[in-house]
Amino acid sequence: MDQDDILTVRGLDVEYATPSGPARVLQDVDLDVRRGEILGIAGESGSGKTTLAVTLLRLLKAPGRVASGSATFRPEAGPEVDLLGIDAGRMRSLRWRNISYLPQGSMNSLNPVIRIRDQFRDVILEHEPQRRRGLDAHIAGLLEQVGLSPAVARMYPHELSGGMKQRVLMAMCMALEPDIVVADEPTTALDVTIQRVVLQLLADLVETYGSTVILISHDMGVHAQLVDRIAVMNEGRVVEVGDVRQVFKDPRDPYTRSLIESIPTMEGTVAGGIDA
DSSP states (O other): OTTTTEEEEEEEEEEEETTOEEEEEEEEEEEEETTTTTTEEETTTTSHHHHHHHHHTTTTTTTTEEEEEEEEEEOOSOOEEETTTTTTTHHHHHHHTTEEEEEETGOOOSSSOOOOHHHHHHHHHHTOOOOOOOHHHHHHHHHTTTTGGGGGGGOOOGGSSSHHHHHHHHHHTTTTSSSEEEESSSSTTTTTOOOOOOOOHHHHHHHHHHHHHEOSSSSSHHHHHHHHHEEEEEETEEEEEHHHHHEEEEEEEHHHHHHTOOOOOTTTSSSOOOOO
C-alpha cells in the first residue's frame, strides 16, 4: 500500500447465489483511494457501484457474498485493517467513527418516529458514551455547518423537506469526523438547485474536516463538478481510473467515452469534456 493511500482494494469478487448458480456482480476489482481526495465512482445502474460500497462497509446481505479479495484500510489513528477480514464487532466500531455512509435513498434513512436530535445522540454516544456534556450544542453546530437551524434538532423527519433530510444525514456522517465518507448517489431525487447546494456542502465539509470521500454517481456532470479522480465501472469491473480532467479530455475506454457523451449541454449537443 502506498503511504498516500487510505484504502486499497485488490481482487474483489462479489457474487449472488441464484437457482441457476452464482452470479458474479463484482469482478476482480482493484482500486486505490488516496487520503484527502474525492474519488468518484461512475457507471450506469447495475454496474456494481452500490454493491462495491456496501461490500466495503460490510453491509452486503445474503444471498450476496464476497468470493475473494481484500480491502486494506489505514485510519488516521490505529493500525491498518482488512475490512473484509475483521470480525463484525471490530467493523461496527469503525462505522461512523472511521467510515461513514450516506446511503442511496438517504431521504428515507432517518427513523420516522425519533426526533433528529436523538438520532444524532444515538450515533455519537454509541462510540463516545462520555460525551453527554455539551452534546446538544455540538449537534446544533453540526446542523449549522450544513445550513440548517439548530431548531431542526427538535423536529421529526416528516417535518423536513427532501433537501433538509439530506443535509441532516450529511451532518450526521461528519459527527465523529470520520476518515472516509462513502456518499452513494447523494443528489438522487433532489431538484437541480438543491443538488448544487448538497454538492457544495459536501465539498465544504471535506475541506473543513479533511475527510476522504468516495462519491458514487451515475451522473457524469456531478463528477465533473466535484471529484479529483474518477473510477469508471462497467458490468462489475473497473474499466478506467484517472484524474477527472484527463479522463474527460481523453478517455481510454469506449464505455467511458459514451458516458461523457451522454451529458447534455445548453446547445442541445452532447458534452465532450470539461474546462481545463
